[in-house]
Amino acid sequence: MDLNLSPEDRAFRERTRTWLEANVPRTELKTLEERRAWHRRMFDAGYVGLGWPKEYGGQGASPMKMAIVADEMARANAPAPINGLGIGFIGPTIIIHGTDAQKQRYLKKILSAEEIWCQLYSEPNSGSDLASLRTRAEDRGDHFLVNGQKIWTSGGHISDWGILLARTDPHVAKHKGISCFLLNMRQPGVEVRPLKQITGSAEFNEVFMTNARVEKSDLIGRLGQGWEIAQTTLGFERGGNSIARVTRYASAFDRLVEAAKKLKRGGKPLLEDPVVRAKLGRVYAEMEVQRYAALRVLSMLQKGDSPGAASSITKLSYSEFEKRYYELCLEILGPYGQVTDGGLEESSLDVDSSSGVRSSWAYAFLWARAGTIYSGSSEIQKNVIGERVLGLPKEIRADRVKA
Amino acid sequence: MDFSFSADQQLLKNSARAFLDEHVKPAHVRALWDDPRGESDTLWKEMAQLGWLGLALPEDAGGSALGLVETAILQEELGRAACPSPYLPTVLAAMAIDRFGTAAQKSRWLPAVAGGGARATVALMERELDWDARSIQTRADESGGKVVLTGVKQFVPWAHVADVILVPAAAGAAPAVFAVEPSAPGVSVTPLTSMDPGLRLSTVTLDGATVPAEARLPSSGALEFLLQRGAVGAAAEMLGAARRCLDMAVDYAKVREQFGQPIGSFQAIRHKCADMLLDVENSFSAVYYAAWALANDAEDGPLAASVAKAYVSDASRKVCGDAIQVHGGIGFTWEYDLHLYFKRAKALEPLYGDADHHRELIVRRVAR
Numbered sequence: 161m162d163l164n165l166s167p168e169d170r171a172f173r174e175r176t177r178t179w180l181e182a183n184v185p186r187t188e189l190k191t192l193e194e195r196r197a198w199h200r201r202m203f204d205a206g207y208v209g210l211g212w213p214k215e216y217g218g219q220g221a222s223p224m225k226m227a228i229v230a231d232e233m234a235r236a237n238a239p240a241p242i243n244g245l246g247i248g249f250i251g252p253t254i255i256i257h258g259t260d261a262q263k264q265r266y267l268k269k270i271l272s273a274e275e276i277w278c279q280l281y282s283e284p285n286s287g288s289d290l291a292s293l294r295t296r297a298e299d300r301g302d303h304f305l306v307n308g309q310k311i312w313t314s315g316g317h318i319s320d321w322g323i324l325l326a327r328t329d330p331h332v333a334k335h336k337g338i339s340c341f342l343l344n345m346r347q348p349g350v351e352v353r354p355l356k357q358i359t360g361s362a363e364f365n366e367v368f369m370t371n372a373r374v375e376k377s378d379l380i381g382r383l384g385q386g387w388e389i390a391q392t393t394l395g396f397e398r399g400g401n402s403i404a405r406v407t408r409y410a411s412a413f414d415r416l417v418e419a420a421k422k423l424k425r426g427g428k429p430l431l432e433d434p435v436v437r438a439k440l441g442r443v444y445a446e447m448e449v450q451r452y453a454a455l456r457v458l459s460m461l462q463k464g465d466s467p468g469a470a471s472s473i474t475k476l477s478y479s480e481f482e483k484r485y486y487e488l489c490l491e492i493l494g495p496y497g498q499v500t501d502g503g504l505e506e507s508s509l510d511v512d513s514s515s516g517v518r519s520s521w522a523y524a525f526l527w528a529r530a531g532t533i534y535s536g537s538s539e540i541q542k543n544v545i546g547e548r549v550l551g552l553p554k555e556i557r558a559d560r561v562k563a
Numbered sequence: 564m565d566f567s568f569s570a571d572q573q574l575l576k577n578s579a580r581a582f583l584d585e586h587v588k589p590a591h592v593r594a595l596w597d598d599p600r601g602e603s604d605t606l607w608k609e610m611a612q613l614g615w616l617g618l619a620l621p622e623d624a625g626g627s628a629l630g631l632v633e634t635a636i637l638q639e640e641l642g643r644a645a646c647p648s649p650y651l652p653t654v655l656a657a658m659a660i661d662r663f664g665t666a667a668q669k670s671r672w673l674p675a676v677a678g679g680g681a682r683a684t685v686a687l688m689e690r691e692l693d694w695d696a697r698s699i700q701t702r703a704d705e706s707g708g709k710v711v712l713t714g715v716k717q718f719v720p721w722a723h724v725a726d727v728i729l730v731p732a733a734a735g736a737a738p739a740v741f742a743v744e745p746s747a748p749g750v751s752v753t754p755l756t757s758m759d760p761g762l763r764l765s766t767v768t769l770d771g772a773t774v775p776a777e778a779r780l781p782s783s784g785a786l787e788f789l790l791q792r793g794a795v796g797a798a799a800e801m802l803g804a805a806r807r808c809l810d811m812a813v814d815y816a817k818v819r820e821q822f823g824q825p826i827g828s829f830q831a832i833r834h835k836c837a838d839m840l841l842d843v844e845n846s847f848s849a850v851y852y853a854a855w856a857l858a859n860d861a862e863d864g865p866l867a868a869s870v871a872k873a874y875v876s877d878a879s880r881k882v883c884g885d886a887i888q889v890h891g892g893i894g895f896t897w898e899y900d901l902h903l904y905f906k907r908a909k910a911l912e913p914l915y916g917d918a919d920h921h922r923e924l925i926v927r928r929v930a931r
Binding site for chain 1: 564565566567568569572632813816817824825827828829830832833834836837838840841844845848849851852855856859861866867869870873874919921922923924925926929930
């Protein structure tokens, strides 16, 4: 056991920090073009596609270096690169399952954010039971014709392309009849409608496909291999940014402590209230444990081991913690935590954001509700942990009985 | 960076597991529960031979000069066995003597501990439930080249078998720690009966107890050291108890049938088991991060020790309790072994700084 960073990684952290200090935009990125430009700047400096193999334009960097960049970006409050999904897992999926022609056509433009990507998986009636999806892709000889509806499409409104799961064979078991495609979002048969969330913002969309066209050459893998491919993709989604996530929690904790020094009860700062102190101590301990656990997973990845189904533990752990965390913040701050405009500067979440984006406790509190639903709800994670990590017997399921 | 055990550490863990599975079965634990002394001298000598007692002590004292990670590995395994043994307080006191003691104190106690000839403990509590050094009521007064100790120490683990007790006492401006032999005049040890008969507690009364001036540990910082390392040791032991309870619950859920199915196929049970695993894995991360950080004098070592004790106290209580719930009625019987581990985890909760105290220490460190 040795939890020190190697001298090489320490130097890399220093370089990254210096670069970010000099380059993080000082004002809020408002337009798509400004966001694309920031992505380009990071890409040109070698901070995008770190984990991609060098032959595809990446850096072939270690998981540790990726974690360092994510962590330093969190520390510097840097805006994320615009093509996060493309970089994070759609590109890697094409690298693993795509043809040479697909790699040639798509990868470079993902890295440079020339083309922005989204994920077309969830449907209104297929959430946790994703394999029950109904969007159909019919073979029309020289192309596929796609009809159906997707939901929870993050970044759908700015995307040029989407990675799509659609049913190609309704007559086999539901997991076996799904195929994976690359769908051009810029065509008449694709309509994107923003989906306003409980936060009041609309990061997600609904996507309606009516006789949308997919070229034969844009099938990923074999027909019927879609479910298997989706498992790889979902695997990329779990566990990657854990350390950076804790760094963001920690900076929110510092803001909370500052607020607790200034807000008073009974003439004394909240920070001197024993009940408040007990709550702060409890949540800080939990937050630190998230950090230790993230280091443990990182150490595994660094050695080339995959956490496998155990990554469900990571996802369950941080997403449930995040809910408790912001619940506690709002509990301590009272109405100050719910005011999103016009409140006291000292009680707001993110006043000195270098990117100029003013975040609020209320937004963080509301957004935390998403974490235990997206990318496999907590209940699904617990099923996975129970079955695949602990080896408990599978439940009797109506759809398995029929099949 | 590497969070995994080295080959040697893994070997230590495996051999400890194998030894305890054979020599400290639940039947042995129960026999020691009924034993007036509560621990086995044969077992103690075997631990010495295995090198467990001198694990973190210097080689010239008969130890192996390893660190807190290795000690935590053994403590986890001892917790997993609910082993009735003064291992934790003995090793803790010996490490403090090694770090803060005089040459004479070291040569008197360290080889004896490593060789299995001596047991030691630490007296960190008094009548008030307060862990702050400034609340210590026991006084140490110098008198004619001797020190006279007056006060009552409560809930001292394994004091009735200890050959030396580390006693913090107010001595002038700051508290100091004294190595007190129970045979000294004015020292009396009264065993208590407690919920976990595998972790014996005593009241130690110092009624003008007279010890030589050389009994004082000369360097300062011993009290914080004892609390931090004791916290990590206790957390490791609680982790072991929790892991055992989880394993038993999962095994049981696979075979126990109700409504014609194994109960582990019901989400109500499966999800509980998944939550238990989450708590156990996070506890593991907390214990070994803290052990590593303290052993390597990392800046956040003391913070991590408090995090580990605060987190694992809550997590292990919950896991061990949920294991009883998964078992249902059988888990509530004396005959079934679950309560051995449930009680051990609970017994360690209020020792070496309870979770409330460690949470307060965390806030003092991070919110100034």
